[in-house]
Amino acid sequence: MSRERLTVDVPDDIVNIPDSVLDIAGTNRVELVWRNELGGLTFRFHGKEGTRYIKWQSSAELSPAEYEDVNLITESEKLRWAGQYVAVPRVIDCGKQNGAVWLVTEAIDAIPAVDQRWRDQAEVAVRAIATGLRRFHDALPVESCPYRGAWLRTTSVPEPERLVVCHGDPCVPNTLLTRQGGFSAHVDLCRLGIADRWADLAIATYSISWEGNFGQSYDDLFFSTYGIEPDAERIQFYRDLWDKD
Structure with a gap:
């Protein structure tokens, strides 16, 4: 799946920029900022x-399950829906061309939680990630959400502690912070859907501990900020499921 721990920052001179991206950017310089293991690319440009x-994501050689996790047309729909209730990027346009899908969004004036500036302020970032997920879970209405979370398609999941609209991929880079270190917004909502909130909480805290992020556990701080006692059984279940998926 196209997840944060498998994404790398790469210079823009080692890939061919797709024609659809060049068409969208026009005469503006295009900068490659992310590339995932499924061939998905994220570019940035500054226009008027x-x-x-x-x-941009090619569907070539992807299984149906892989493509479902990176279908940018679906993500555009989820962003528009979630944007009624929480802070997410505003969709400008989306489409398909030559076996690929693309999505254009408006930039948010914020800094990813994975940015180097937070490495020496890990507790600031952890609090912001926890605060953001709490707002996300509290604000999005389960009763009117048209999307089912990926984990609910797995028959072996435990009985949900509480169903919420989950982010689905709450890894560190998918939370944006203000310049002062407060929570700002969420990005990458392709896996958004109704699920047990522990599906998000387990993976958010797991991601914080990965070497490419903050390199150690901040579970106590995260859960106290979110406002919940840790559920060791559900945490382990969803982390194991993540590792197997």
Whole structure:
């Protein structure tokens, strides 16, 4: 799956920029900022109307399950829905061309939680990630959400402690912070859907501990900020499921 721990920062001179991306950017310089293991690319450009991000994903050689996790048309729908209730990037356009999908969003003036500046302020970032997920879970209405979370398609999941609209991929880079270190917004909502909130909480805290992020556990701080006692059984279940998926 196209997840944060498998994503790397790469220079833009080692890939061929897709024609659809060049068409969208026009005469503006395009900068590659992310690439995932499924061939998905994220570009940034600065135009007259502000900064835009273009996500591009080829469907070639992807299994149906893999493509479902990176279907940018679906993500555009989820962003528009979630944007009624929480802070997420505003969708400018999306489409398909030559076996690939693309999504253009308006940039948010914020800093990813994975940014180097937070490495010496890990507790600031952890609090922001926990605060953001709490707001996300509290604000999005389960009763009107049209999307089912990926984990609910797994028959072996435990009885949900509480169903919420989950982010689905709450890894560190998918939370944006203000310049002062507060929570700002969420990005990458392709896996959004109704699920047990522990599906998000287990993976958010797991991601914080990965070497590419903060390199150690901040579970106590995260759960106290979110406002919940840790559920060791559900945490382990969803982390194991993540590792197997």
